[in-house]
């Protein structure tokens with residue numbers, strides 16, 4: 316049974332027991348409903364306590380039933396709450412732990428709530444493009460001030476019970492969890508005979524609002540989440556709670572919920588939610604795969620990436636040795652670490668003590684013998700195969716047996732690097748993204764030789780340092796950068812066919828990307844991609860690419876750092892201004908090539924760019940480099956600023972249908988002298 320019933324001191328105790336999060340799946344709802352009925356009919360019970368097992372009251376909907384008929388099968392959650400409202404004995408929630416989503420809505424339909432301190436309280440539905448659809452938007456404002464409701468429901472943010480202790484949400488509060496059940500039973504005995512039984516639905520929704528409350532909330536959302544309908548619908552539903560009576564408010568909430576459920580944004584966000592759950596699954600690894608102990612870490616190279624990676628581990632409490640052979644690089648690297656932590660103190664994100672603790676965890680060293688005993692070493696030295704090979708030879712000679720040897724290379728052949736050691740099974744790629752202490756993505760690159768326990772250990776470690784780990788195979792650019800190359804190529808081809816950089820950037824930014832490809836390249840430095848192109852052309856002289864980026868660099872326009880790139884810049888100003896010189900250069904280059912010029916719609920720009928990503932993603936899947944399409948979507952979301960409400964490039968292509976995608980790709984390449992650069 317997913318919920319049990321017991322009688323103690325004349326109180327019926329219903330305990331939800333559906334691990335891991337006491338999800339309110341169909342079986343659980345049925346069990347609660349039947350136990351409620353039994354408790355009502357049991358003359359020995361004068362009141363009912365509803366609680367959960369372990370550290371969770373209820374985490375809400377059961378994700379295993381997501382999208383299946385069971386989600387809405389009777390008793391649905393709304394019907395169960397109607398049954399609770401009509402119950403002839405008081406129901407008291409004993410909030411023993413996490414109380415989220417449908418779990419909080421269940422608690423809100425109880426007649427009283429007793430809570431313990433430090434438990435998580437949230438209505439996170441908006442994160443899936445939805446709103447709380449079982450009365451949450453109507454009951455919460457009857458107990459909690461509107462400002463908090465707006466923040467909690469429109470952002471989906473978690474609160475701790477202690478933050479809500481001053482509200483009417485809780486009728487009693489215990490600071491020590493162990494006493495909760497007995498306190499609730501005593502409370503139940505006290506209120507058992509109180510009539511009428513107080514129902515949240517009969518209260519008047521919070522009146523502490525001003526005429527501007529909802530308008531201001533909408534204005535703020537316009538700035539933060541203008542692409543998303545769900546937060547706006549949350550405001551509408553909350554407004555209904557003060558303007559309409561309870562039943563009409565519930566009806567409004569239901570209608571808004573149904574609309575959101577069908578919205579493309581919610582579908583995409585639910586896809587991402589499932590993608591995140593699938594991401595850690597690797598065919599030949601399971602819970603029985605042994606893990607290697609990792610308690611200490613060394614990072615090689617105190618440059619941009621090395622220092623960011625070191626901070627990641629220090630943030631999670633790992634002692635880190637940062638090794639750089641150049642004394643001045645090491646000094647600069649350590650200073651950069653301190654500077655960044657100090658900046659976090661200034662912003663109030665860290666205390667000075669925490670800053671000191673983290674700085675102290677990162678110790679600079681200059682000799683390989685100083686790192687020999689650590690459990691994991693991550694190399695982030697120059698991107699040069701010869702340099703990396705010699706580093707791995709050294710590591711092979713120095714590191715203790717069983718240490719994991721990782722490389723942060725973005726492009727180099729890790730199979731080859733692994734083979735310079737006598738322990739290729741211990742070698743793996745851990746590809747962080749810049750800035751490494753902030754970006755959530757980590758590509759975990761499995762070579763031909765990587766042992767399963769090394770792989771499993773790195774996935775487990777990724778969780779500890781709060782990264783989304785995606786498994787990738789060895790190829791140039793792995794998943795993300797290999798696809799990015801096609802995206803960048805398309806962007807330049809669009810210029811050759813008639814677009815300006817600002818038109819391309821504007822179209823893709825309106826689609827939801829944080830930054831278009833040209834503004835992005837100006838920020839990263841056009842000279843870096845120029846150097847990579849030269850290397851690739853040297854390796855494959857048949858490669859098809861636009862020479863516009865080369866022309867730009869030949870003009871010395873490397874981007875923001877030279878105050879001139881695809882755009883013009885002014886000193887101390889990151890605003891991108893349209894550049895006449897660049898636009899003329901683009902047009903004259905296109906004339907020389909003889910590419911027919913035409914007006915290109917924003918829709919085509921978006922499709923060209925996103926389908927270039929998806930097309931390469933499809934090849935990556937065929938080559939076995941990525942494990943599943945949804946992993947590729949996550950790479951783009953977490954590492955490249957792809958808008959979450961669009962679901963990712965593969966989801967975008969799958970929503971169009973691959974047949975349609977192929978038709979579009981054929982059509983697009985015709986505009987560009989029929990070159991077969993896209994399929």
Ligand code: NAI
Nearest residue numbers: 616617618619620639640641644695696697698724725749
């Ligand atoms: P960087 O040039 O900022 O830093 C490299 C550091 O390595 C320098 O401090 C240098 O003194 C040190 N170094 C060189 N040889 C060494 C050796 N034999 N032993 C110890 N230290 C040595 O380079 P960056 O940007 O940090 O890149 C490092 C690695 O990370 C490269 O493989 C790069 O491809 C990769 N990467 C870079 C990203 C980026 O956005 N910069 C993103 C993801 C990966």
